Amino acid sequence: MVFTGLFCFLVLPKLGTVVLSVVCGITLAAVLYHHYIVFGTEYRMSTWQNSLANYTPLLVLAFAVLIVIGVAMSLFTGKSVTETFKAPVDLLQSGITASMQAMPSASSATNPITSAINTGLNKAKINNPANKSIIPALGYRASNV
Numbered sequence: 001m002v003f004t005g006l007f008c009f010l011v012l013p014k015l016g017t018v019v020l021s022v023v024c025g026i027t028l029a030a031v032l033y034h035h036y037i038v039f040g041t042e043y044r045m046s047t048w049q050n051s052l053a054n055y056t057p058l059l060v061l062a063f064a065v066l067i068v069i070g071v072a073m074s075l076f077t078g079k080s081v082t083e084t085f086k087a088p089v090d091l092l093q094s095g096i097t098a099s100m101q102a103m104p105s106a107s108s109a110t111n112p113i114t115s116a117i118n119t120g121l122n123k124a125k126i127n128n129p130a131n132k133s134i135i136p137a138l139g140y141r142a143s144n145v
Contacts, residue, residue, distance in 0.1 A: 012020070 015023075
């Protein structure tokens with residue numbers, strides 16, 4: 001570090017602008033090359049999804065074919081698309097209703113420890129004036145955090 005400081009304050013001011021510009025250009029090229037060598041694999045890993053852009057036309061074509069097949073099925077079976085998908089949606093709705101009925105109530109979420117903590121905090125609120133903090137060293141109440 002001492003050598004760097006002496007070089008910056010004693011040698012660099014005596015060099016000309018052309019020499020400094022060439023040294024800066026060489027240094028910049030060396031830094032860019034080193035950066036590319038060190039982080040090249042990370043750049044390739046972060047842009048892996050760009051290679052999937054080649055398959056986009058095939059994906060759009062497959063989606064269009066699936067839509068045409070769905071329309072043809074609804075035309076030949078006489079059922080609309082909403083009628084075709086109504087049964088799975090009803091099954092899903094009944095499953096959601098059953099899981100909501102099996103869910104425990106909110107009152108079972110507390111236990112004696114949380115009940116004691118809540119009781120203690122409520123007593124602290126009653127015994128504490130409205131402008132004082134329950135939490136030490138703070139200028140506001142804990143419920144306003």
